[in-house]
Amino acid sequence: MVLIGDGLHNFADGLALGAAFSLSLSDGLATMLAVALHELPHEIDIFSILLNTGLSIQAALGLNLLSALTALIGFYIGASVSENETAMQWIIAFATGMFLYLSINNMISEMKRFHVDRPWLLLLLQNLGLFLGWAFMLLLALYEDKLHF
Template identity: 55%
Template sequence: MLPLMITIGDGIHNFADGLAIGAAFSLSWRSGLATSLAVFCHELPHELGDFAILLHSGLSVRMALLLNLGSAMTSFGGLYIALSVATDLATQQWIAALTAGLFLYVGLADMLPTLVHINSKRPWLIFALQNAGILTGWAILLLLSLYEGSLLTTGL
């Protein structure tokens, strides 16, 4: 049952990623590129974690890869839907609100309890590392949002 739940949940999550990327590209190609970079930075460790969970639940490497690939393909559905319907500002704002809500839900309902309930001999080290990771992610997103207009014009 766990592999099915992981695949369905990840498929919905990837669909929202596709919606966010599509809405950003409908705004401008620079915004789309910055959003794609942010989603890539988020998805790489997320998909590796899902792959590890699928392997740990007893699936073969091939089956885990197929399930991961299947859930990743839902992002294209979200991308195509967002590109086709996000032609005006109001629709783009609705898509942004929907995807932001889904991302906040995942962060608050799934990741935050995992961060809080860690048993370690060095709780302050774990606390410092977790906060360093969160603050680094926020700083990267802040820099992306501040400099997305000049992202490619400076040669980055």
């Protein structure tokens, strides 16, 4: 189940990257930076989940690589259909919805799983993480036109 979710997540990454690179190199690079920043911890998390199920390092890496290949399929579809503006809007809406659903689903399940002796400290840290993420997204939205690579 984890690999199916990761494959869908990577597919959405590929869609977003394909559509962004079709617009311009700077849009593609900015999207690539955003995807890379969220993918690194996400893939480490998936890898650790696979290891905790008893898989060997080689098997976990192989399965993780297979689920990552769905990003190439998404990239191809995103790049090929993005010439149509209506299709581009649907691609962006779909990719954004996938990002939000999968991220929020993973975060909430992890937040509920955690139990500590000081629940107020945990609540503070969880909310701090959420607010930092929102602040980072807000800064990206406000200054995206000033990002030049």
